[in-house]
Amino acid sequence: MADMGALRDAVGVWAAGGDGERARELAGQVSVRVAVLLEGPSDVAAVDALAARRGRDLAAEGVCVVSMGGAMSVGHFARVLGPPGLGLRLTGLCDEAERGHYVRGLERAGAAWKGFFVCAADLEDELIRALGVTRVAELVRAEGDERALQTFLRQPAQQDRTAQQRLRRFFGTKKGRKIHYGRVLVEALDADRVPAPLDGLLAAL
Numbered sequence: 001m002a003d004m005g006a007l008r009d010a011v012g013v014w015a016a017g018g019d020g021e022r023a024r025e026l027a028g029q030v031s032v033r034v035a036v037l038l039e040g041p042s043d044v045a046a047v048d049a050l051a052a053r054r055g056r057d058l059a060a061e062g063v064c065v066v067s068m069g070g071a072m073s074v075g076h077f078a079r080v081l082g083p084p085g086l087g088l089r090l091t092g093l094c095d096e097a098e099r100g101h102y103v104r105g106l107e108r109a110g111a112a113w114k115g116f117f118v119c120a121a122d123l124e125d126e127l128i129r130a131l132g133v134t135r136v137a138e139l140v141r142a143e144g145d146e147r148a149l150q151t152f153l154r155q156p157a158q159q160d161r162t163a164q165q166r167l168r169r170f171f172g173t174k175k176g177r178k179i180h181y182g183r184v185l186v187e188a189l190d191a192d193r194v195p196a197p198l199d200g201l202l203a204a205l
Helices: 004-015 021-027 041-053 071-081 096-108 123-131 133-142 146-153 163-170 177-188 196-204
Strands: 034-038 063-067 089-095 116-119
Touching (some): 034 041, 063 071, 123 177, 133 177
């Protein structure tokens, strides 16, 4: 029996220029109604963590959460998931700096920009601001990464950055770290402190 994970894999192949037959076949076997376009796996981890906190199973609800591998791929994924392809309703998160690229990519695919939620810098930045630098540093210590963080903070390149900018950059210094903290930061949020773009996205699904 097909599942949402298999559909995501097939969509990725199609968006990369492969054959879309498998994705179309799987879409007909699973009950999928909306696709969430996210830049990378750390965003997926955050969305999944918030959904779990709220007792939701997005796959069971017909929501296909997709990691595009970067903002530059939005046009390809909109083409295969939107009107020219599977015809799903599209939504997702977008960094402010990439807004124009998203709008153009979606328009070329005949899809609407309305329904996408904008992060000021990126989702990690939104989560750090929501929690506060002190709380994020406590979480880093609790996760056993304090020594790595202190080594990073001593680098000359970090001296002119704000504490928030340093933490955001730290999460990207090791493979898998952004994904891990995407989940950790969301799980640490107070219910009324969820960043507006992430909260709005979940509410719209």
